[in-house]
Structure formats: C-alpha cells, structure tokens
Amino acid sequence: MPIQKISARLPTLSPANLSPVEPRSDRGPLPFVKWAGGKRTLLGELSSRVPTQFDRYFEPFVGGGALFFAINARITNALLSDSNLELVITYNVIRKDPDGVIPLLEEHARRHSKDYYYRIRGQHALQDPIKIAARFIYLNKTCYNGLYRVNGSGHFNVPMGRYAAPSVYDLDNIIACHRALQVVQIEYRDFETIAPQAGDFVYCDPPYHPVGETASFTKYTKADFSEEDQTRLRDFALRLHGQGIHVMVSNSDTPLIRRLYDHPVFKVAIVQAPRFVNCKPTKRGPINELVITTY
Numbered sequence: 001m002p003i004q005k006i007s008a009r010l011p012t013l014s015p016a017n018l019s020p021v022e023p024r025s026d027r028g029p030l031p032f033v034k035w036a037g038g039k040r041t042l043l044g045e046l047s048s049r050v051p052t053q054f055d056r057y058f059e060p061f062v063g064g065g066a067l068f069f070a071i072n073a074r075i076t077n078a079l080l081s082d083s084n085l086e087l088v089i090t091y092n093v094i095r096k097d098p099d100g101v102i103p104l105l106e107e108h109a110r111r112h113s114k115d116y117y118y119r120i121r122g123q124h125a126l127q128d129p130i131k132i133a134a135r136f137i138y139l140n141k142t143c144y145n146g147l148y149r150v151n152g153s154g155h156f157n158v159p160m161g162r163y164a165a166p167s168v169y170d171l172d173n174i175i176a177c178h179r180a181l182q183v184v185q186i187e188y189r190d191f192e193t194i195a196p197q198a199g200d201f202v203y204c205d206p207p208y209h210p211v212g213e214t215a216s217f218t219k220y221t222k223a224d225f226s227e228e229d230q231t232r233l234r235d236f237a238l239r240l241h242g243q244g245i246h247v248m249v250s251n252s253d254t255p256l257i258r259r260l261y262d263h264p265v266f267k268v269a270i271v272q273a274p275r276f277v278n279c280k281p282t283k284r285g286p287i288n289e290l291v292i293t294t295y
Contacts, residue, residue: 027173027176028069028176029180030069032170032173032177034140035148037205038063039064039205042273046070047070049293050074050203051295055197056196056200057071058081058201058202058203059204060079060082060189060190060191060194061206062080062087062186063205065080065091067203075183077183079184079185079186079187080186081188081189081194082188086136086156087148088188089133090132090136091181092186094177095186098174102174104134105134105138105169108120108134108138112166112168120139121139141167141168142160143160143161144158144159144162145161191236196240198244199246201248202245204233204248230251230260234260237249238263248292249292250289252287261292266294267294268290269291270288270290272289
C-alpha cells in the first residue's frame with residue numbers, strides 16, 4: 001500500500017502550536033528506539049525532579065530520549081546530542097525527513113528474516129543518512145534486547161533477537177516524534193562540549209558504571225565510557241552548577257559513583273529501576289540507581 005506523504009498530515013509547526021498528541025492516539029511521543037538503560041520506567045522519578053522553570057533543555061547522552069519526549073510540551077528550545085554518530089543521524093532524519101525513512105522501514109519489516117538481518121547488519125559503509133537511519137531503527141528493533149554494542153572497529157555486532165513478529169516502527173509515533181523534534185538541535189558531540197547558560201537545564205544519562213558482575217553496557221561507541229570519563233562528567237556538572245545551570249545526572253549505585261558525588265553541591269536520591277537486560281533471566285529485576293541533582 002503506498003505511503004501518504006507524512007508532511008501533508010501535519011499542520012504548520014511552530015513552538016506555539018506544537019503538541020505531543022499523535023494523529024490517531026492520545027498518547028504523547030515515545031522513544032522511537034529501544035535503549036539499554038532507557039529511562040521509561042523511571043519517568044515518574046525523573047519528571048518529579050525536573051526544575052519548575054528552566055530556559056533551554058540539554059541532553060548530551062540522549063539515547064532513546066525518554067525524558068525529553070515525556071516533558072516535550074514544556075520545551076521550546078533544546079539541544080540533544082550524543083557521541084553515537086548513527087544515533088544522531090537517525091534523530092536528524094526523523095526530525096527532517098520522516099517521509100524518506102518510512103518506506104525503507106516498511107521494506108525492512110516486510111523482508112525481516114535471519115539471513116536478511118545479518119545482511120543488513122553487515123552494511124557498515126552506508127552514506128545516505130536515510131538508509132543509515134532505517135538500518136539503525138530496524139536493527140535496534142530486531143536485535144537481541146534492543147542493545148547497541150560495537151566491536152573494536154566500531155561496527156554494530158549484536159546478534160538477532162528471538163522475536164516471533166518484531167514491530168520495526170510505529171508510524172504514528174514517528175510523526176509525534178517528528179513534531180516534538182522541531183524545536184531541537186541534534187548534534188554529534190562529546191558531552192563536555194555543550195555550552196548551556198545560566199537558567200538552562202542539563203540532564204545527563206551517561207553509560208552507567210558497572211555494578212558487580214552485572215556489567216553495564218558502555219560500548220555504545222568505539223571507545224568505552226571509562227571511570228576517567230565518569231570523573232570528567234562529575235567535574236563538568238560542578239562547573240555547570242557554578243555557572244547557574246540546573247544539572248541532573250542518572251547513574252548506577254556503586255561505590256565509585258557515590259564517592260564521586262559526595263560533595264555539598266549534589267543531592268543524591270536512591271530510586272529503584274526494573275532492569276530487563278541481562279543474559280541470565282534470574283538476574284533481571286529491580287536494582288538501585290542514583291538520581292543526582294545540583295538544585
């Protein structure tokens with residue numbers, strides 16, 4: 001069945017009339033990718049800690065963007081960024097050209113099989129942003145547990161998941177995300193290079209520090225997010241606080257993270273988060289995480 005041009009179904013977009021309501025649903029926009037460590041299960045805890053007032057919104061480890069999409073009605077100007085280039089390309093395609101990516105997602109969904117999955121996974125040299133975005137979403141929705149992991153060459157290497165009928169995309173949700181992203185800049189950059197100003201709000205959800213034997217997934221890019229990077233993030237949060245910027249950080253509840261944020265500036269709250277990503281089903285369940293604020 002031919003795809004209707006998505007842009008024809010949308011009103012003229014401006015901050016005044018942007019709405020999180022989808023065309024055929026009263027549900028607001030949801031992340032269009034699955035993300036290990038995503039924050040959909042913690043949105044109540046996080047949303048309740050968002051500053052009452054803030055100017056621009058920054059999320060330098062955007063991942064699935066659960067908090068951004070949850071509070072998008074409050075946001076009129078934002079910078080979402082990440083050090084995962086394919087993720088950033090995908091966000092920009094959803095923001096600029098959903099018409100282009102939808103037919104490719106339909107094709108991926110129609111042709112999905114084990115052989116097809118591994119053939120698409122092996123396409124590491126794509127140049128067209130729309131093809132990159134379609135491949136990224138397809139692999140994300142059909143790979144094992146929605147993980148994003150790369151090898152030493154920077155190539156995605158997660159095996160196919162065991163789904164009888166995986167849902168590759170949701171047209172209405174892509175439209176809703178497209179609308180929400182109209183007030184956003186999306187950039188490929190290291191977290192330390194963002195430049196918020198006094199009154200802005202920065203939410204940092206970095207790759208978590210590993211907890212015991214259950215390692216966090218830190219191989220989202222060719223370079224791991226190391227303990228030195230965790231320290232660099234803590235120092236960055238302190239600098240932002242000194243500039244009058246509101247900062248919230250999520251991380252695992254480990255001795256290192258507690259030690260790093262043992263400072264009068266930080267308020268540390270323990271929250272429980274369900275975790276479903278573990279190779280051993282018996283080790284999936286609620287775990288303690290930390291939500292850290294400077295306000």
